[in-house]
Structures are given as structure tokens and as C-alpha cells.
Amino acid sequence: MKKTYLPILLGALAGIISYLITQDLRTRDAIGIVVLMAFVYIHKFILPKLGEKIETKDWVAIFFLSLCSWYVSWTLLLNL
Structure with a gap:
């Protein structure tokens, strides 16, 4: 769930x-x-502190979820 x-x-x-x-x-x-890439990199430090082990395949999911939510939130704000 944390991932x-x-x-x-x-x-x-x-x-x-x-x-x-x-x-x-x-x-x-x-x-x-x-800014998005910096926030993806932050996961490298936050997830181990929350007790999650990051594997190689997890980075694809982390990047995809971050990219989608970044794109949606930024697009919504640009259209206000």
C-alpha cells in the first residue's frame, strides 16, 4: 500500500x-x-524509512504512478 x-x-x-x-x-x-524527477528520487530515501524494500521492478511502478498523478494535477491547475 505504501508503494x-x-x-x-x-x-x-x-x-x-x-x-x-x-x-x-x-x-x-x-x-x-x-521537479517530477526530483520527487521520484525522493522515494529512494522515504520508502526505506517506512520499512519498504525497493526492488528494481518497483521503480517502474513508482515512476508511472508519480508521472500520472503529476500530469493530472498539473494539467488541472493549468486549466483553472
Whole structure:
């Protein structure tokens, strides 16, 4: 459960931060992807502290869940 909810939560948080950083800067949207990658990297430190062992195959799921929730939250905020 932690390996599912944490990437969704951190991905949504990355989407909010991406929106706040690139609010009116349409030429610098690549910064949002850098924020997403930083939040994916944070999982490397948070999940072991929660008692979860991260295997190689888990990174695909972590990245996919983070990417989807980041994209949805950022897109919703950009359309407000």
C-alpha cells in the first residue's frame, strides 16, 4: 500500500510545485519535469524509512504512478 499511495501523493505534490514554479513561464515548462524527477528520487530515501524494500521492478511502478498523478494535477491547475 505504501508503494502505491506514496508515489501518487508525491506526484500530486510535484504537480502543484511545478505549477507554482512555472505559473506564467510557458517557455520554461521543462522545469516541471525536473521537479517530477526530483520527487521520484525522493522515494529512494522515504520508502526505506517506512520499512519498504525497493526492488528494481518497483521503480517502474513508482515512476508511472508519480508521472500520472503529476500530469493530472498539473494539467488541472493549468486549466483553472
